[in-house]
Amino acid sequence: MxxxxxxxxxxxxxxxxxxxxxxxxxxxxxxxxxxxxxxxxxxxxxxxxxxxxxxxxxxxxxxxxxxxxxxxxxxxxxxxxxxxxxxxxxxxxxxxxxxxxxxxxxxxxxxxxxxxxxxxxxxxxxxxxxxxxxxxxxxxxxxxxxxxxxxxxxxxxxxxxxxxxxxxxxxxxxxxxxxxxxxxxxxxxxxxxxxxxxxxxxxxxxxxxxxxxxxxxxxxxxxxxxxxxxxxxxxxxxxxxxxxxxxxxxxxxxxxxxxxxxxxxxxxxxxxxxxxxxxxxxxxxxxxxxxxxxxxxxxxxxxxxxxxxxxxxxxxxxxxxxxxxxxxxxGGIDFSTMELRYVSETDNGQGLGYGFEADDVADEDVEPGFGGLEQAQLASDSLFTWLALQPSAFWVNLNPDTPDQIMDDRFAKTDAGRVLLDADLTLKRSHAKLLNPQTPLGDRLWDALHFDTPTLVPCLPLRIWISAKPASVRDEGGRLYILDAPLKVNAEYMVVKNQPEKYKCQQSEAQAKENVATYQQIILPELEKVVNTDPAYADLRRVYLSRVAAEWLRQRAATRSTAFTPIINSNDTSRWPARVRWNKLDTYNAYLKSFNEGEFVYHRDVPDGSGQTISVPLVLGGVDFAQAPKKPVSATTFKKEHPKLPVTVARSVQAPVNYETTANPxxxxxxxxxxxxxxxxxxxxxxxxxxxxxxxxxxxxxxxxxxxxxxxxxxxxxxxxxxxxxxxxxxxxxx
Structure with a gap:
């Protein structure tokens, strides 16, 4: 030295x-x-x-x-x-x-x-x-x-x-x-x-x-x-x-x-x-x-x-x-992957402890990480938004039939609301991309769908939306470790009233429902994987982890006064307004334009040798975080699978601490x-x-x-x- x-x-x-x-x-x-x-x-x-x-x-x-x-x-x-x-x-x-x-x-x-x-x-x-x-x-x-x-x-x-x-x-x-x-x-x-x-x-x-x-x-x-x-x-x-x-x-x-x-x-x-x-x-x-x-x-x-x-x-x-x-x-931290994974009550509920987890960058000398404050503000602002507003407001909905029900007006003034609505539009585009017949997955779907004639595009009347699966958490009284918080993608049969003429279904309801069932079997698992892993949904995953933490803090404050009591259900998000200038109608209009005019057009060969043009419309959907279900992890399982996590979290207050898992060292x-x-x-x-x-x-x-x-x-x-x-x-x- x-x-x-x-x-x-x-x-x-x-x-x-x-x-x-x-x-x-x-x-x-x-x-x-x-x-x-x-x-x-x-x-x-x-x-x-x-x-x-x-x-x-x-x-x-x-x-x-x-x-x-x-x-x-x-x-x-x-x-x-x-x-x-x-x-x-x-x-x-x-x-x-x-x-x-x-x-x-x-x-x-x-x-x-x-x-x-x-x-x-x-x-x-x-x-x-x-x-x-x-x-x-x-x-x-x-x-x-x-x-x-x-x-x-x-x-x-x-x-x-x-x-x-x-x-x-x-x-x-x-x-x-x-x-x-x-x-x-x-x-x-x-x-x-x-x-x-x-x-x-x-x-x-x-x-x-x-x-x-x-x-x-x-x-x-x-x-x-x-x-x-x-x-x-x-x-x-x-x-x-x-x-x-x-x-x-x-x-x-x-x-x-x-x-x-x-x-x-x-x-x-x-x-x-x-x-x-x-x-x-x-x-x-x-x-x-x-x-x-x-x-x-x-x-x-x-x-x-x-x-x-x-x-x-x-x-x-x-x-x-x-x-x-x-x-x-x-610069050694990949802040684009950073998520809130731990919260605790301090000072008998009058303070807050927290821990963030993130990937390391490959080589900070070549390309350092950046945007740490902005990502932290998103996680933090979302935490307090989830506390200030009532859970009934935590939804968004892009549907051409209901332009007056895009989202709650108060929720629309926050970055959490912006992230959910953007994710809804991104979800519809991810769905359309997966239907590309030039990919193995898309080709498999079109081969399996019900056709009346070789050149007739089959009906696929869908509503697709994101909700939450139970989060795996270890609750130790005043400390909450969020081990996993997966998101779920749902799909169901639903017909749009204001459907453009070129997209109107010409098959029977039974055939259309059969096609939806085929979609659920082939495409839906991959779409859910995209939502849980793709960088395009990183902000959605980030704000949902804050939702899990906020629900725990809300429940802790139900029987006693804490630092969060004045915030909970106050409907006041003035301390945490949207930091990004946006308007919910801009997102909705972008959705309508794609829905009416078409954004994803593919060509597919059919058995009779003719060509088939497939124009995939954006479907109905939404994101619904009104519920934040939890799946408790026992003390025995936690100690066996995460033996070093408690001391890692405790030491990380003083300095950043490396943490290795089987999936990511x-x-x-x-x-x-x-x-x-x-x-x-x-x-x-x-x-x-x-x-x-x-x-x-x-x-x-x-x-x-x-x-x-x-x-x-x-x-x-x-x-x-x-x-x-x-x-x-x-x-x-x-x-």
């Missing part, structure tokens, strides 16, 4: 040793023994476990992962938390601080303002350069303050988080024998690399990463060490690395192991400023906070903004001196809560705005010996001031 890890009591001795090394410096041979301190002698470590056998060491056995019984929580102090949620400064606020962070402590307003000034200046210079020679893509706009701040805050804790994770692993693995060196150096071909733990007898070198990030410069040295000295270089991650990261490690001949651990910034109590603090909060004056809200706050609204946020994060991570220890970024949980928290300490200030110097940054693992000597000279020449951050032990978040 950090090459300059010094015991507090021996800082000056260590620097003096560096001077001695400089005076009598001799080039180290390519196969020098590791140099460092025995792990058991490192100040602050408490190693009680016996050193494991070589075959039991992480990364040297068959397993790639060692699960902790409780998710391995560990604490650290992040000075950046002092300024979380800080209001955007004015030009007058910023003027005294310049663009340099040199000599300014992270997490103080001078450091914050200087960092922001530097970012703004760099973006302005980038734009000017492009304007002088406008070749290539125009630089992306600068991030707004709140998006930039959401990247500043976590990166100020990289150093402390990395050290805390190192301590956790050294103690948990049991690296206390005489053979184990911590912060030890290995040299190959003139390149020196510092590792977190080395055992020369076992020929293994460990690099501990609290997150999932690797450093390209370190990896290049690792490849040399492994090749020339025969060491097994093993990266141990606290978070599951991406497939792309694993491929890079394998290409370098480096092994890896996962020991999942959840960092908790013990001084974290401030909410983010802005919209993310209003997600999932029933009380407007009690902001929501947690890892989920942090991800929402930092997520780019568009792909371009997500890429700019990643560049900002890279820059701030480098400035922290510990880019290899940064936390999970919003790359899921992430993000949690939070909306409840009253202890007030944080005021941010640290400096008496006078510092001036001069260039941006600071501490070195990372992998620095050369010569670089370390230079640092030692600088420390002695200028005097050494050690600023010790006292870690607060109190826990702020409650899971």
């Amino acid at each position: 950090r090459f300059h890890r010094l015991a507090r009591s021996g800082a000056i001795v260590a620097v003096t040793s560096l001077l001695g090394a400089l005076v009598g410096f001799t080039p180290v041979t390519a196969y020098a023994a590791p140099v460092g301190t025995k792990c058991k002698d490192v100040a602050g470590y408490s190693i009680t476990k016996r050193p494991p056998a070589k075959s039991d060491l992480p990364g040297l056995g068959a397993s790639r992962s060692t699960d902790g019984a409780n998710g391995r929580p560990y604490q650290y102090h992040n000075p950046g938390e002092n300024v979380r949620g800080h209001a955007e400064p004015t030009a007058r606020d910023l003027a005294p601080y310049g663009n340099s962070t040199a000599g300014k402590a992270p997490g103080t307003l001078p450091h914050l303002y200087s960092s922001w000034n530097r970012y703004q200046a760099n973006k302005a210079a980038e734009l000017r350069k492009w304007q002088e020679n406008p070749v290539g893509k125009k630089p992306s706009p600068a991030l707004p303050w709140d998006k930039w701040l959401s990247r500043y805050v976590p990166n100020q804790g990289n150093d402390a988080r990395g050290k805390a994770f190192e301590k956790l692993l050294v103690e948990e693995i049991g690296l206390g024998g005489d053979d184990w060196i911590c912060q030890g150096d290995l040299t190959a071909n003139g390149e020196t690399r510092r590792y977190d733990a080395i055992n020369s007898r076992h020929k293994v070198a460990y690099e501990f990463k609290s997150g999932r990030t690797i450093d390209a410069a370190q990896l290049a040295k690792d490849a040399q060490i492994a090749k020339s000295q025969g060491y097994r270089v093993v990266y141990v991650f606290g978070d599951k690395p991406t497939a792309a990261t694993v491929r890079r490690l394998q290409a370098a001949g480096v092994d890896h192991h996962i020991m999942k651990a959840t960092p908790n910034a013990v001084n974290s109590a401030r909410p983010n400023a802005g919209a993310s603090a209003q997600v999932m909060n029933p009380k407007v004056n009690v902001p929501a906070r947690g890892a989920a809200n942090d991800m929402f706050a930092g997520s780019g609204r568009t792909l371009d903004q997500a890429r700019e946020a990643a560049r900002v994060d890279d820059d701030l991570a480098r400035q922290s001196g510990r880019p290899d220890q940064r936390m999970r970024r919003p 790359d899921l992430t949980w993000m949690g939070g809560d909306a409840m009253v928290h202890q007030a944080p300490a005021a941010p640290a200030e400096e008496p006078e705005p510092p001036t001069g110097g260039s941006g600071g940054g501490l070195p990372i693992t992998g620095a050369s010996v010569v670089g370390a000597v230079g640092t030692g000279l600088a420390l002695l020449a200028g005097g050494v001031t050690l600023l010790v951050w006292q870690r607060r032990r109190r826990r702020i978040f409650r899971a």
Whole structure:
């Protein structure tokens, strides 16, 4: 991890040793023994476990992962938390601080303002350069303050988080024998690399990463060490690395192991400023906070903004001196798949806990995830819409015979209502696409339908609508885990009165009903699969999961007063109006146009050699969520099938947590809560705005010996001031 890890009591001795090394410096041979301190002698470590056998060491056995019984929580102090949620400064606020962070402590307003000034200046210079020679893509706009701040805050804790994770692993693995060196150096071909733990007898070198990030410069040295000295270089991650990261490690001949651990910034109590603090909060004056809200706050609204946020994060991570220890970024989350999967009552019903589940993106460096805040707002707004309106309003209906019964007027003012009506129109188009005779499924249907003559298109008078199947839930009193919430597609015989002449049925009712039965057997199962899996229905599935959660909260409030009592059946959705401009008549008119004029026309050969033109009209339909049935999961089944879910949900309040299932090993949980928290300490200030110097940054693992000597000279020449951050032990978040 950090090459300059010094015991507090021996800082000056260590620097003096560096001077001695400089005076009598001799080039180290390519196969020098590791140099460092025995792990058991490192100040602050408490190693009680016996050193494991070589075959039991992480990364040297068959397993790639060692699960902790409780998710391995560990604490650290992040000075950046002092300024979380800080209001955007004015030009007058910023003027005294310049663009340099040199000599300014992270997490103080001078450091914050200087960092922001530097970012703004760099973006302005980038734009000017492009304007002088406008070749290539125009630089992306600068991030707004709140998006930039959401990247500043976590990166100020990289150093402390990395050290805390190192301590956790050294103690948990049991690296206390005489053979184990911590912060030890290995040299190959003139390149020196510092590792977190080395055992020369076992020929293994460990690099501990609290997150999932690797450093390209370190990896290049690792490849040399492994090749020339025969060491097994093993990266141990606290978070599951991406497939792309694993491929890079394998290409370098480096092994890896996962020991999942959840960092908790013990001084974290401030909410983010802005919209993310209003997600999932029933009380407007009690902001929501947690890892989920942090991800929402930092997520780019568009792909371009997500890429700019990643560049900002890279820059701030480098400035922290510990880019290899940064936390999970919003760009690693596929927010298009994010769903509300957990809710709980906190503070005796006066607060709300929640957890979201989402897929990881394939490679955030290529295409980062975006839209986290917008998807979270949809889930949150829908939750409160389902509570505020009565269940009898939760329907939509596209039917040419009933233009006055499209949907409830109050429901039409919400995004939940918009999503349901859009899904109804999408359902009709999905139905028509599945009838394409050029596909195996469509061809099978048309072969099975009843024909009076080869060229006569058979009748298929249908009403198709979406409703809910019972949701599989685990209800543990004040906690609800939503394990599955499938949707059902229904189809029944129904004749439209206002049918266009070209679509009017020329078969008997008995023949038409026979055709509907054939459709139900062949097409309906596939249509239901589309609704439950296709991205086109992701918003519908998202708002329905909120419906399940809302029904549970509604039932919990039936016998006592909770934070949701004033909302339930109030018919007041003014806090959660539609964020997307829309009109129900626009959707209805689009449906009528397709219904009357035809949108899907296919050609099909028939046995007599003639051609058959099939024009498929849009059918009747709707979406009905008036009911939200549940199927309870027993404690025994839940423990057997989801043994790690409770601790995953609890830990996800502090940081995003990887969660693996048989169907999907790359899921992430993000949690939070909306409840009253202890007030944080005021941010640290400096008496006078510092001036001069260039941006600071501490070195990372992998620095050369010569670089370390230079640092030692600088420390002695200028005097050494050690600023010790006292870690607060109190826990702020409650899971």
